[in-house]
Amino acid sequence: MSQPSTPIPTCPRALAQLLRVLPLAPLSLSLTAYSRRIAKHHPGLFRRLGVYGDRRFILDPTDLPIVLCLDPKGGRPRVQVLRQTTPHDARISGPLAALLGLVHGAYDGDALFFSRDLVIAGDTGAALALRNAVDDAELNLAQEIAAISGPFARPLRKIIARIEQHSGVFLTRPDDAPAW
Amino acid sequence: MVMEIVCPAGTPAALRAAVKAGAHTVYCGFNDETNARNFPGLNFDRSEMRAGIAFAHAHGAKVLVAINTFPRAGEQTLWHRAIADAHHAGADAVILADAGLLAHAARMHPDLRLHLSVQAAAANADIINYYAEVFGVKRVVLPRVLSVPEIAAINAETGVETEVFVFGGLCVMAEGRCSLSSYATGLSPNMNGVCSPASHVDYHDDGGVLDARLGGYTIHRTAKNAPAPYPTLCKGCFSAGEKTGHLFEDPVSLNAEALIPQLLKAGVTALKIEGRQRSKSYVAQVVGNFRAAVDALAEGRPMPKGMLTRLSEGQAMTTGAYRKTWR
Numbered sequence: 001m002s003q004p005s006t007p008i009p010t011c012p013r014a015l016a017q018l019l020r021v022l023p024l025a026p027l028s029l030s031l032t033a034y035s036r037r038i039a040k041h042h043p044g045l046f047r048r049l050g051v052y053g054d055r056r057f058i059l060d061p062t063d064l065p066i067v068l069c070l071d072p073k074g075g076r077p078r079v080q081v082l083r084q085t086t087p088h089d090a091r092i093s094g095p096l097a098a099l100l101g102l103v104h105g106a107y108d109g110d111a112l113f114f115s116r117d118l119v120i121a122g123d124t125g126a127a128l129a130l131r132n133a134v135d136d137a138e139l140n141l142a143q144e145i146a147a148i149s150g151p152f153a154r155p156l157r158k159i160i161a162r163i164e165q166h167s168g169v170f171l172t173r174p175d176d177a178p179a180w
Numbered sequence: 181m182v183m184e185i186v187c188p189a190g191t192p193a194a195l196r197a198a199v200k201a202g203a204h205t206v207y208c209g210f211n212d213e214t215n216a217r218n219f220p221g222l223n224f225d226r227s228e229m230r231a232g233i234a235f236a237h238a239h240g241a242k243v244l245v246a247i248n249t250f251p252r253a254g255e256q257t258l259w260h261r262a263i264a265d266a267h268h269a270g271a272d273a274v275i276l277a278d279a280g281l282l283a284h285a286a287r288m289h290p291d292l293r294l295h296l297s298v299q300a301a302a303a304n305a306d307i308i309n310y311y312a313e314v315f316g317v318k319r320v321v322l323p324r325v326l327s328v329p330e331i332a333a334i335n336a337e338t339g340v341e342t343e344v345f346v347f348g349g350l351c352v353m354a355e356g357r358c359s360l361s362s363y364a365t366g367l368s369p370n371m372n373g374v375c376s377p378a379s380h381v382d383y384h385d386d387g388g389v390l391d392a393r394l395g396g397y398t399i400h401r402t403a404k405n406a407p408a409p410y411p412t413l414c415k416g417c418f419s420a421g422e423k424t425g426h427l428f429e430d431p432v433s434l435n436a437e438a439l440i441p442q443l444l445k446a447g448v449t450a451l452k453i454e455g456r457q458r459s460k461s462y463v464a465q466v467v468g469n470f471r472a473a474v475d476a477l478a479e480g481r482p483m484p485k486g487m488l489t490r491l492s493e494g495q496a497m498t499t500g501a502y503r504k505t506w507r
């Protein structure tokens with residue numbers, strides 16, 4: 001049977017190049033603060049991780065020269081942006097657009113796995129728990145950013161909508177419009 | 181008559197997505213060994229179940245609670261408590277497989293509607309009528325080993341409603357009896373609610389070739405860029421004698437969409453979608469697709485063509501035993 005052609009967008013080269021030179025420590029600090037905000041607003045996400053709440057996850061956007069190391073720490077998460085991987089329990093790899101689409105509920109994790117757009121390594125149970133917990137949390141990452149941007153929230157929302165429209169990457173949670 | 185769409189929900193978000201997408205009924209389970217999808221990060225705690233049922237009822241949908249594993253001797257309390265909690269939460273029915281649990285539910289919760297799980301593998305009218313007479317079972321979920329004429333023959337001989345799977349992962353053995361997962365991992369869907377438990381699954385990328393291991397056994401190797409299947413033994417690729425191939429079943433998903441008119445004629449009441457382990461994105465798309473199909477059928481319109489290949493295991497689909505001859 002033929003597959004519908006809905007290719008997952010890849011990151012623009014410029015972003016990959018920028019990340020090669022950008023200092024990563026401030027990025028890690030901001031992402032940690034951001035993830036703690038998410039933890040505060042979505043406590044269910046970390047509860048759902050259950051026994052996997054103390055595992056270390058590597059999220060690897062394969063089209064970028066960095067990986068994210070997530071320590072959920074039972075609801076006080078820490079995120080590190082790294083150029084190289086570090087010891088971990090589970091690793092989830094795929095194009096950034098696939099990972100963001102997964103977070104926003106636009107893509108189905110198993111479908112991404114069947115199509116080989118998503119690769120899981122290490123502790124499969126931990127990776128599954130994270131995926132299921134994130135799917136239930138109904139996150140909207142762009143909205144979370146806008147919420148802490150004070151007077152810049154409105155223009156920021158506009159810019160995000162523009163980027164989303166042009167790139168086909170799910171930066172927000174589509175209401176009732178899953179891609180597949 | 182509009183056939184009832186019975187839709188899976190592994191999380192409260194998936195339940196809401198299913199209801200919004202038009203599911204008449206949603207089935208789900210508690211986050212423990214009492215249900216056959218006891219996966220990490222999945223299922224409902226007690227308060228989520230109460231809220232989910234209230235949400236579904238407020239939108240005119242029903243909720244069935246699957247308590248369809250087989251209790252271990254001496255530990256029945258966990259299963260008994262699950263039935264009582266589902267009843268108090270307002271469940272429209274519980275889906276049970278074990279005869280002892282059915283007896284307990286019939287005795288202790290006489291006004292709770294009982295459905296017979298596919299895990300009971302009730303595949304003929306005699307045994308279905310027995311469950312109805314002895315325990316008051318109102319509906320049976322038929323195993324995925326029957327052809328459409330066999331389903332019609334069963335319906336002709338029983339007053340019990342029948343529910344059949346129309347989409348999702350295929351369990352190809354007599355359900356509730358398959359020991360393949362136990363053999364490789366010590367855990368099974370029947371006793372622990374997990375076939376091929378994630379804790380025993382290992383993936384290795386070998387130069388683009390995906391190696392899937394279950395309990396240390398390599399069960400298939402997927403070529404670079406080829407669609408990957410679930411790591412279940414029944415879909416494994418084995419060598420026997422001179423031949424290498426999928427011994428039990430190809431890694432494909434069930435899609436009986438095209439058979440819905442025949443299933444209606446065969447007297448089927450409800451169409452079940454597999455996939456409590458799937459995301460709300462899957463749920464919304466599959467439910468929307470099947471709801472549109474049954475609505476079109478009820479109104480005498482041509483059924484819309486679905487676009488569900490991408491969501492299917494191995495990205496390939498089959499009509500399963502409904503139209504199948506066994507190897």
Ligand code: SF4
Nearest residue numbers: 351352353358375414
């Ligand atoms: S091994 Fe296959 S047939 Fe057996 S329980 Fe698992 S999915 Fe079903």
